[in-house]
Amino acid sequence: MTTSDVVVVTGAGGMGTAVARRIGSGRTVILADAFPEHLDRAVAALRAEGYDAHGQVTDIADQKSVTALADRAAAEGRLSAVVHTAGVSAATSTVRKIMEVDLAGTAYLIDAFEPVATRATSVVCVASMAGHYAQLSPDVERALAITPADGLLSLDVVADFEGDPVSAYILAKRANQVRVQAAALAYNRRGARINTISPGVISTPMARAEQESASGDHMMAMLDACGAGRTGTPAEIAEAAAFLTGPGSLYITGTDLLIDGGQAAWLYHHRPQ
Numbered sequence: 001m002t003t004s005d006v007v008v009v010t011g012a013g014g015m016g017t018a019v020a021r022r023i024g025s026g027r028t029v030i031l032a033d034a035f036p037e038h039l040d041r042a043v044a045a046l047r048a049e050g051y052d053a054h055g056q057v058t059d060i061a062d063q064k065s066v067t068a069l070a071d072r073a074a075a076e077g078r079l080s081a082v083v084h085t086a087g088v089s090a091a092t093s094t095v096r097k098i099m100e101v102d103l104a105g106t107a108y109l110i111d112a113f114e115p116v117a118t119r120a121t122s123v124v125c126v127a128s129m130a131g132h133y134a135q136l137s138p139d140v141e142r143a144l145a146i147t148p149a150d151g152l153l154s155l156d157v158v159a160d161f162e163g164d165p166v167s168a169y170i171l172a173k174r175a176n177q178v179r180v181q182a183a184a185l186a187y188n189r190r191g192a193r194i195n196t197i198s199p200g201v202i203s204t205p206m207a208r209a210e211q212e213s214a215s216g217d218h219m220m221a222m223l224d225a226c227g228a229g230r231t232g233t234p235a236e237i238a239e240a241a242a243f244l245t246g247p248g249s250l251y252i253t254g255t256d257l258l259i260d261g262g263q264a265a266w267l268y269h270h271r272p273q
Contacts, residue, residue: 004028004052004077005120007245008069010060010109011086012042014204015126018234019083019241024051028076032058032069033086060086060105061097063150067112074116081245082123084109090169098165099158103172107149110183110194119191122245125180126237127196129260130166131173133267144175145182173198177256184254193253195244200260202232225270228261 005027009020012033020029020042029051033039039055046053056072059065073079087102106125113123136144140157147155152175161168180196187194201219223229240259243249258264 005080006030006073006077007080008032008073008082008113010058010069010082010084011126012039012055013085014234015199015202015237016083016085017042017046018238019085020046020051020053021049022235022238022242023081023083023245024053027052027080029053030056030069030073030076032056034059058086060109061100063108063112066105066108070109070112070116073113079113079116079118079121081241082109082113082121083241083245084123084125087126090165093165095161095163095165095168098168098172099153099161102169103144103158103175104149104152106172106176107152107179110179111149114183114186114190114192117187117190117192121187121190121192122249123187123192123194124241124244125176125194125196127176127180127198127256128169128173129198129200129258129264130170131175131177131198131256132258132264134170134174136171136174141174141178145178180256181254188253193244193250195249195253196256197237197240197244198256198258198260199237200228200232200258200263202234202237204234222263222266223261226262226266228263230261232259232261 007024007027008030009016010032012031020031031043031053036057039057043053043055056069058069088097143155152158177196180194183194201223240257
């Protein structure tokens with residue numbers, strides 16, 4: 001009996017389903033999401049298109065739930081790819097929720113899949129362009145990178161955080177980036193790889209909520225100012241995920257791929273002072 005290649009995608013939204021479609025052909029796809037009805041619709045759509053898709057209700061903020069997802073994936077066959085798109089946004093979430101899901105939840109996923117990773121495995125965590133805006137001390141970045149996952153929410157920089165959801169989101173996404181950098185060694189020792197993708201404004205329901213928030217006009221003005229003139233598409237993120245989980249990127253690990261239409265470059269070098 002042939003062992004199936006298994007792909008895990010967290011987040012059944014526009015970005016997650018685009019990734020599943022791009023890399024899931026001929027593989028067992030396990031789609032994970034916290035909301036059963038949303039998950040069932042996405043799985044049914046993928047199955048109708050011929051994918052061997054299965055759903056698992058998973059709360060990324062719950063360490064045991066994430067471990068159960070990793071265990072199931074390992075039991076299904078050869079773990080080929082894990083693409084973590086699940087998360088919450090600054091426009092629709094509280095500071096606490098952002099810390100629990102975007103910061104700690106990503107750390108739980110990194111830890112849960114490392115023991116079941118093989119030479120065939122590539123993990124991609126979706127961070128954000130926002131992580132590139134963080135201004136943290138080296139000591140804080142190191143703490144975010146290497147503190148055991150179950151202790152992250154107790155770090156002073158997290159537990160005593162004083163700021164708005166946007167600032168919390170920037171902190172959480174920078175934590176994703178440095179956490180993946182630090183995890184590359186453990187994954188390398190298994191012959192596996194792990195990277196982050198940092199999207200800018202991508203046309204998803206979450207991004208539309210951001211556009212309708214207080215900072216939405218500023219966000220869209222930046223797209224015009226940087227010359228991109230448009231949002232990105234979920235398919236463009238899926239292409240990047242396909243590259244980072246495919247054979248053309250075997251020497252790429254512990255790094256971040258910024259996909260933002262040039263917004264960060266404009267902010268660094270051309271934004272009016």
